[in-house]
Amino acid sequence: MSNTWQDEVLADVKAGARINDRHIVDRIRQAVLMQRLPPGTRLPEVTLGEIFGVSRSVVRKALTRLASDHVITQQPNQVARVSAPSVEETREIFAARRLIEGEVVALLAGHLDREQCRILASYVEAEQQAHQRGDEGQRIEHSLAIHHYLADHSPNRTLGVMLSDLILRTSIVIALYKRAGMASCYLENDHAELLSLLERGEGEAARRRVQAHLTALEELLDLRPQDTRIDLAAIFGEAG
Amino acid sequence: MSNTWQDEVLADVKAGARINDRHIVDRIRQAVLMQRLPPGTRLPEVTLGEIFGVSRSVVRKALTRLASDHVITQQPNQVARVSAPSVEETREIFAARRLIEGEVVALLAGHLDREQCRILASYVEAEQQAHQRGDEGQRIEHSLAIHHYLADHSPNRTLGVMLSDLILRTSIVIALYKRAGMASCYLENDHAELLSLLERGEGEAARRRVQAHLTALEELLDLRPQDTRIDLAAIFGEAG
């Protein structure tokens, strides 16, 4: 496990912040979202307790919530781990997200005020710039900001919460199934076009745009059955 | 709080069943589903612990999970209560369920084998009979069995789980906003027609049928803003 996120937390604690289970949930969600906690990462209760400066009771509550949200998986008497969904579940997550994010943008189209459009446009701009200077970490962050902004401003808040969860789960499976040689999963212009459709109030077009965007994203992943993914010849050919 | 469900649990415990947090979650979910735990019901940790024969630790874990699923609501330092969603949230829940259950039946259409159709047909039949003999409790149970069967057999399991949660939340808001004078929220033939469309593989028609069914169900509720719901004149006019 990398130490970077642990150090950040320790800094927070020294600053005198009150840590509760909600705080821990948010920190872990954020770390997973930013792909700093890769799928499969062990999350022992005592370790987390020491990092956040609380006892296992508080950590346990946080882990229970994260498990409910499918961010981690827990099995009896075993350490919690960051979820590592199967190929099958990955496809399901994308299909679910297409359905729900499609509906959210359809509801949202034509109902964004000038200020909200401005904010979204700034995210789109920032994402493009990060991409052009090759800063993948920043690019992902801005891209996530766009989708989370849509989720947070869904007229149907219930669907918005569901979408937030699916965005997080999508991050996990991207980290898990990203093609080895793929530098970036940036889809040129998709976000800019979506924003334009939202501004013009073209709900159904926006729905289709988002769904196509997510399908394209899914196709960038390596979702072949596992046997065919590991090319023994290539591995040992190079090594020997 | 009524004692009926508590007695059932005590019987279970005497039978020697090992109780864990999952068990408690299921029992409470079931009780809420059957409208035996009305919205707003207090769920103190110690009381639940005594009923299920476990300590607060286990109860707490169960309550955390139930809160994540929006079955109960928890506020700091206050007793957990069965959720009582606002009118606004109720509309959102119905809209979300229309979207997701619509997709599930569209996916399911034409993919049910003969045995599965037979099982669904038996539920539909049982619901009709319960309605005819005026057994509302049994009717609700069979109706829920139909919808849960669809959720459990969703080709997309992720959407299926989401649908299960929404069915539960729908039960809660029906208990909360059921019109006073309304004997039953039974919609004649809806389920039978849906089954027929599923058998014939007409996915889009099945989607529309389910969505119309849920809209009709929502319209049977009293979702007026709260001020206009309480008719003071009627209350005191009758009393005096």
Add this chain to the structure above:
DNA sequence: TCACCAAAACTTGTATACAAAGATCGATTC
């Protein structure tokens, strides 16, 4: 009679102790 306030009872928040299950490492045997 009502509003107000303090004390008691109730309830949750957190830490911790101990039990039980799982994982790990090393020695032993084939």
Add this chain to the structure above:
DNA sequence: GAATCGATCTTTGTATACAAGTTTTGGTGA
């Protein structure tokens, strides 16, 4: 050298004690 068995260490499961917050209750004064 590989597999197996057991001791040890790690980690979670559960109960419980105490602290802190909330609600209820009962009494007091206007």
